[in-house]
Amino acid sequence: MNKFKIGVIGFGTVGAGVVETVMKNASLMAQRYGIEPVIARIADLDTKTDRGIQLPKGLLISDAMKLIDDPEVDVVVELVGGTTIARKFVSDALKRGKPVVTANKALLAFCGKELFDLAETNRTEIYFEASVGGGIPCIKALREGLVANQVTAMYGILNGTCNYILTRMENEKADFDSILKAAQQAGYAEANPSTDIDGYDTANKAAILASLAYGHWFTLDDVTVRGIREVTLTDIEYASELGYRIKLLATIRKVADKIQLCVQPALVSKKSLIGGVSGVFNALWVDGDIVGSTMYYGRGAGRAATSSAVVADLMDLALNRLHNSPRRLPAFPIYDEALALATKDEIRSRYYVRIEVANQPGVLGRMAGIFGSHGISIASVTQREPAGAGVKVPMLMLTESATQSAIESALNEIRQDPATVEPPICFAIEDLPA
Amino acid sequence: MNKFKIGVIGFGTVGAGVVETVMKNASLMAQRYGIEPVIARIADLDTKTDRGIQLPKGLLISDAMKLIDDPEVDVVVELVGGTTIARKFVSDALKRGKPVVTANKALLAFCGKELFDLAETNRTEIYFEASVGGGIPCIKALREGLVANQVTAMYGILNGTCNYILTRMENEKADFDSILKAAQQAGYAEANPSTDIDGYDTANKAAILASLAYGHWFTLDDVTVRGIREVTLTDIEYASELGYRIKLLATIRKVADKIQLCVQPALVSKKSLIGGVSGVFNALWVDGDIVGSTMYYGRGAGRAATSSAVVADLMDLALNRLHNSPRRLPAFPIYDEALALATKDEIRSRYYVRIEVANQPGVLGRMAGIFGSHGISIASVTQREPAGAGVKVPMLMLTESATQSAIESALNEIRQDPATVEPPICFAIEDLPA
Numbered sequence: 001m002n003k004f005k006i007g008v009i010g011f012g013t014v015g016a017g018v019v020e021t022v023m024k025n026a027s028l029m030a031q032r033y034g035i036e037p038v039i040a041r042i043a044d045l046d047t048k049t050d051r052g053i054q055l056p057k058g059l060l061i062s063d064a065m066k067l068i069d070d071p072e073v074d075v076v077v078e079l080v081g082g083t084t085i086a087r088k089f090v091s092d093a094l095k096r097g098k099p100v101v102t103a104n105k106a107l108l109a110f111c112g113k114e115l116f117d118l119a120e121t122n123r124t125e126i127y128f129e130a131s132v133g134g135g136i137p138c139i140k141a142l143r144e145g146l147v148a149n150q151v152t153a154m155y156g157i158l159n160g161t162c163n164y165i166l167t168r169m170e171n172e173k174a175d176f177d178s179i180l181k182a183a184q185q186a187g188y189a190e191a192n193p194s195t196d197i198d199g200y201d202t203a204n205k206a207a208i209l210a211s212l213a214y215g216h217w218f219t220l221d222d223v224t225v226r227g228i229r230e231v232t233l234t235d236i237e238y239a240s241e242l243g244y245r246i247k248l249l250a251t252i253r254k255v256a257d258k259i260q261l262c263v264q265p266a267l268v269s270k271k272s273l274i275g276g277v278s279g280v281f282n283a284l285w286v287d288g289d290i291v292g293s294t295m296y297y298g299r300g301a302g303r304a305a306t307s308s309a310v311v312a313d314l315m316d317l318a319l320n321r322l323h324n325s326p327r328r329l330p331a332f333p334i335y336d337e338a339l340a341l342a343t344k345d346e347i348r349s350r351y352y353v354r355i356e357v358a359n360q361p362g363v364l365g366r367m368a369g370i371f372g373s374h375g376i377s378i379a380s381v382t383q384r385e386p387a388g389a390g391v392k393v394p395m396l397m398l399t400e401s402a403t404q405s406a407i408e409s410a411l412n413e414i415r416q417d418p419a420t421v422e423p424p425i426c427f428a429i430e431d432l433p434a
Numbered sequence: 435m436n437k438f439k440i441g442v443i444g445f446g447t448v449g450a451g452v453v454e455t456v457m458k459n460a461s462l463m464a465q466r467y468g469i470e471p472v473i474a475r476i477a478d479l480d481t482k483t484d485r486g487i488q489l490p491k492g493l494l495i496s497d498a499m500k501l502i503d504d505p506e507v508d509v510v511v512e513l514v515g516g517t518t519i520a521r522k523f524v525s526d527a528l529k530r531g532k533p534v535v536t537a538n539k540a541l542l543a544f545c546g547k548e549l550f551d552l553a554e555t556n557r558t559e560i561y562f563e564a565s566v567g568g569g570i571p572c573i574k575a576l577r578e579g580l581v582a583n584q585v586t587a588m589y590g591i592l593n594g595t596c597n598y599i600l601t602r603m604e605n606e607k608a609d610f611d612s613i614l615k616a617a618q619q620a621g622y623a624e625a626n627p628s629t630d631i632d633g634y635d636t637a638n639k640a641a642i643l644a645s646l647a648y649g650h651w652f653t654l655d656d657v658t659v660r661g662i663r664e665v666t667l668t669d670i671e672y673a674s675e676l677g678y679r680i681k682l683l684a685t686i687r688k689v690a691d692k693i694q695l696c697v698q699p700a701l702v703s704k705k706s707l708i709g710g711v712s713g714v715f716n717a718l719w720v721d722g723d724i725v726g727s728t729m730y731y732g733r734g735a736g737r738a739a740t741s742s743a744v745v746a747d748l749m750d751l752a753l754n755r756l757h758n759s760p761r762r763l764p765a766f767p768i769y770d771e772a773l774a775l776a777t778k779d780e781i782r783s784r785y786y787v788r789i790e791v792a793n794q795p796g797v798l799g800r801m802a803g804i805f806g807s808h809g810i811s812i813a814s815v816t817q818r819e820p821a822g823a824g825v826k827v828p829m830l831m832l833t834e835s836a837t838q839s840a841i842e843s844a845l846n847e848i849r850q851d852p853a854t855v856e857p858p859i860c861f862a863i864e865d866l867p868a
Contacts, residue, residue, distance in 0.1 A: 137579020145571020
């Protein structure tokens with residue numbers, strides 16, 4: 001039986017998961033593919049901590065370069081994270097013609113083009129299933145399963161931390177800060193949670209998905225990002241009454257032959273399939289011109305789920321080695337360099353708007369008038385009874401489809417209205433077919 | 435640019451869809467994969483009917499054997515259906531060393547072993563993504579994306595016709611016969627609907643999935659099949675009141691190192707993701723020992739969706755040809771020949787039981803006693819007010835987990851109870867994690 005010899009750099013949570021997965025299911029994979037995955041080397045600066053895995057003596061070393069240079073290593077798994085030393089390790093492996101598997105979305109979105117060019121030059125390749133959607137084989141679905149399709153739109157819940165926080169806020173009727181704290185204690189959020197909750201992690205993933213779907217390099221800079229810090233329990237509850245949930249949604253969509261690429265809290269119907277994706281789970285919805293709507297669902301992070309995706313990549317590369325077909329699947333073929341981002345005049349959606357207004361006569365008419373003057377139709381209005389005389393009252397409006405520029409202009413005007421007590425809150429509504 | 439020359443046998447609905455898809459998106463696929471798919475030949479007995487597709491003269495012929503023998507044909511797509519002439523075409527193509535793409539689940543479940551052996555002998559291969567789940571790339575997910583996993587369970591809504599009928603029955607509060615008739619008129623059900631509604635189509639797909647997951651050849655004979663004819667509006671409505679929907683569910687599950695393989699109407703929670711799969715859509719839920727739960731969703735049938743899957747297979751084979759790596763992925767590696775089917779004593783689930791009983795004192799206690807005497811705990815009971823004096827009353831019981839033999843013995847005893855007015859109705863409840 002042929003063996004495929006794996007070198008793992010980074011023996012942290014995911015690294016240990018990958019090693020454990022290979023050890024547990026190597027013979028099953030060998031039976032399925034006719035080639036046996038073997039952990040040949042592991043490199044980590046920390047060679048002392050017990051990861052609870054029995055390793056042959058000498059397998060774990062501290063010098064990653066030694067692993068990369070080891071002729072007994074067929075493939076390098078980069079699980080260091082970040083964009084500095086990881087970039088060096090990946091580059092060095094590629095320069096030696098060794099294929100690389102990585103789960104590092106930040107690295108790919110930051111310097112993916114450089115790395116994939118380097119892989120091409122050295123006649124080798126990078127696999128990256130675990131970089132988006134954790135254990136969900138959604139990169140494979142997009143690159144291979146849906147290859148016959150022009151992608152018309154993708155919608156993703158791609159960050160487990162955010163979805164966990166939003167789900168708990170809704171279920172427990174608790175505010176953002178208290179749930180964030182609880183999530184940090186439970187290990188579902190980092191001590192410094194910004195990458196997750198400010199939307200950058202999702203944006204990196206959205207850039208990767210858009211690049212794959214549209215044959216154009218998109219980076220983090222191309223993504224309009226808005227995180228979940230500004231999602232309040234108040235809006236979660238109002239949205240719920242109206243039949244919606246608020247999700248941190250990546251929206252990647254062809255609009256007038258340009259691309260809308262944004263990450264933002266958005267309302268999705270509770271009845272939609274994606275509206276049912278709760279807790280740490282992720283989902284990617286893909287609309288193709290041939291296949292119609294499809295969705296892929298699973299654990300978006302965590303040791304085991306991420307390992308499942310990393311090892312699937314390893315086995316794909318094992319087949320490429322077994323059949324002497326490196327670079328079988330072009331990674332990011334660029335065929336639409338001129339593709340541009342859609343402007344605010346081109347991006348349309350429906351909107352949820354909450355305006356806290358003074359309890360005065362004529363305010364509703366004036367607000368509705370502002371929307372009308374910007375060409376925005378109101379689909380529904382809910383105005384609550386004031387809690388007491390003279391106090392502010394919330395006015396909820398769901399609009400019909402409008403451009404982003406129109407809604408921004410309307411909100412600006414509303415902000416300046418003397419009856420507006422607090423800055424208006426606005427989230428897009430994504431009407432996904434269910 | 436390399437070309438991959440496709441021969442399509444069967445120019446019906448799906449055949450025309452495949453041809454149209456290749457024509458529409460060939461250049462996009464060529465940009466993505468570096469090899470261009472081209473329709474080289476089409477064979478159909480009917481060369482006259484206008485399919486609305488502009489074809490070069492002479493491309494459409496009536497003699498499928500001429501297509502198979504044509505050296506200009508790199509791959510044969512079998513879209514004839516059935517298990518007789520399709521079997522011959524597929525065999526003949528394989529004998530000539532030509533790879534085959536098929537959407538024919540009946541053929542694979544009927545004589546798959548013979549065909550895959552033939553492919554192996556002739557150093558070629560069969561791809562069959564469209565045979566399960568229509569456009570959903572779920573075969574790829576199972577064979578490749580989840581290769582690192584032992585599959586612990588799969589649950590599938592795999593027949594669009596059944597799901598369409600059950601969804602409409604629930605939404606319109608209509609009975610089975612009237613919706614079946616409407617589905618036939620709308621083209622969502624065949625004139626002879628037995629293959630779909632009696633569960634055999636789903637069972638073929640379940641056999642394919644089980645074979646792929648467990649390294650053992652399962653055929654239709656191994657699947658316990660129960661269709662949806664016996665699903666009444668009454669039970670759909672009672673289930674709904676209790677928070678469930680009735681779906682025709684394929685259940686494939688490892689139980690005590692054996693395999694449970696059945697297709698049956700089952701109750702799933704409305705809150706579960708799979709409970710939200712409605713209309714003609716399909717979904718496959720896969721639990722892996724590493725990845726945890728995943729789900730794949732999309733259109734399970736129809737011209738366009740099926741084409742998407744067929745063309746994805748074609749492009750996989752195109753890469754195999756381009757890189758001279760035929761039989762890259764072993765199709766059905768058999769590594770557990772001794773694997774047995776679970777017995778009724780080993781298969782467990784919760785159950786929904788409806789008993790129409792005479793409105794007499796002591797009946798509830800007696801029924802509960804029967805369950806108890808078979809070791810079955812009752813989770814909840816709902817007994818309705820009778821419509822009038824002395825008439826029958828429905829008694830609904832949801833059980834705790836029990837073996838299939840226990841529930842069958844209990845139902846036998848209940849059937850013979852003097853108070854039982856109609857044969858008791860029983861469906862399994864599948865508690866899928868949401």
